[in-house]
Amino acid sequence: MKNKTLAEKAAQELLKFIQDKNMVEGEKLPNEYELSNQLGVGRNTVREAVRILASRNILKIKQGAGTFISDKPGMVEDPLGFLFMEDRRKLVSDLMQVRLIVEPAIAALAAQNATEEDHRQLTRICQEIENLIFEGKDFSEKDRAFHSKLAESTQNLVMKNLIPVICQGVRVFSTTVSAQEYKQTIETHRKILQAVKERRGVDAEQAMSYHLLYNIQRFQKEEDLT
Amino acid sequence: MKNKTLAEKAAQELLKFIQDKNMVEGEKLPNEYELSNQLGVGRNTVREAVRILASRNILKIKQGAGTFISDKPGMVEDPLGFLFMEDRRKLVSDLMQVRLIVEPAIAALAAQNATEEDHRQLTRICQEIENLIFEGKDFSEKDRAFHSKLAESTQNLVMKNLIPVICQGVRVFSTTVSAQEYKQTIETHRKILQAVKERRGVDAEQAMSYHLLYNIQRFQKEEDLT
DNA sequence: AGTTAAAAAATCGTTTTACGAAATGGACTA
DNA sequence: TAGTCCATTTCGTAAAACGATTTTTTAACT
Known part of the structure; x- marks a missing residue:
């Protein structure tokens, strides 16, 4: 856990945050500014954390609307390259x-x-x-x-x-x-x-x-x- | 190709850039500032693009050293969730x-x-x-x-x-x-x-x-x- | 000259500020 | 009531500045 980048740790924390709150498919996350406060990191880092989870299809980002829990947790775009x-x-x-x-x-x-x-x-x-x-x-x-x-x-x-x-x-x-x-x-x-x-x-x-x-x-x- | 975010397009361009130059395993990429210039996008966007490719194990990021071509192209950490x-x-x-x-x-x-x-x-x-x-x-x-x-x-x-x-x-x-x-x-x-x-x-x-x-x-x- | 340690440079990591782009919801108008 | 438009919210992008880490260079010492 020590040699990981802050964004990765934030992603992990965010995931725990989601699981703790028992959030379900389609539910909306707090916006990036609030997450920045709640996680205690800069907004940029929050964005990278969110992107990590989005790349695993755990989150779905919609510009202007917000960030939501995705439907197919863990499935990746091109899993086998x-x-x-x-x-x-x-x-x-x-x-x-x-x-x-x-x-x-x-x-x-x-x-x-x-x-x-x-x-x-x-x-x-x-x-x-x-x-x-x-x-x-x-x-x-x-x-x-x-x-x-x-x-x-x-x-x-x-x-x-x-x-x-x-x-x-x-x-x-x-x-x-x-x-x-x-x-x-x-x-x-x-x-x-x-x-x-x-x-x-x-x-x-x-x-x-x-x-x-x-x-x-x-x-x-x-x-x-x- | 139109409704994709700029970072995703940048990632695609960057990938083409790599393939065009025939870069091989372990080779080093230009730094983030130069990539920012060459791709015509902000450094922040470059970072997100690089991260997209890193999350697919195409690139390997080393703080202080640089960004390198990875060895296992396209293989993801937990592909099937x-x-x-x-x-x-x-x-x-x-x-x-x-x-x-x-x-x-x-x-x-x-x-x-x-x-x-x-x-x-x-x-x-x-x-x-x-x-x-x-x-x-x-x-x-x-x-x-x-x-x-x-x-x-x-x-x-x-x-x-x-x-x-x-x-x-x-x-x-x-x-x-x-x-x-x-x-x-x-x-x-x-x-x-x-x-x-x-x-x-x-x-x-x-x-x-x-x-x-x-x-x-x-x-x-x-x-x-x- | 060789070794080692300190300094410098290079590079990614993070924060902050500012503004652009897209989606949403509500008010206004026909 | 239905449709349009605009203000708000939220994510997208850019830029500047500084921190952290690694590599390279320099310099001092033996």
């Missing part, structure tokens, strides 16, 4: 390889551990995706939500945090626009969902494998064109 | 569950893709672990290095960045001191290494599964005591 990888094509390919290993197992685990509430939310997301498809809109964000919720349904904390990162990586770095062949997406999503609901782990696993392999194939085809 | 999880026992358990899914596949991939240089490094690390064990010292750091290097040997960029994070989590949050039964560690590590070298993917996979299951069992035994 994807931005600094040169070969983005390989990155997407590698991401899909990881998904192909992890997500079938996730589907099986979700089939085993998902709650009724998880089932409802998954169903809703699945429906929203189908709606977006019918309207011809981009559904990649919702697709990510589906896979993330599935990961959350495993009740495994690490999966819950990891999968959004991986899916986001694919979403950001793949140049692929939403596929033309939506039918496959709708169908396999439904299959996965149904298997999870009925707690058929192996079926969920297989459906997920098929879903991902199909997408990987699509990516590869597109690569061949460029 | 482990620090904010309440139940650390469950966290370790969840981490091991993830490892049990991912690492056998990694072993198989490594057997397929590892280079001669990878083989050499893995062998060296394996030897170092055995030495530490014979000396009765803590080898958890080196164990992490072994699993990380194995992940790197898959030639999959995501694995390479992901596994160190997972292993570090286990290492930090598990209260387990190095096991008494070292023999198992030495033996299975050797088995994995040998299988990877001889490109026997399935054998590597199985050896890794056994290795992890053994450790999980150990964790559970220890939990039962407390």
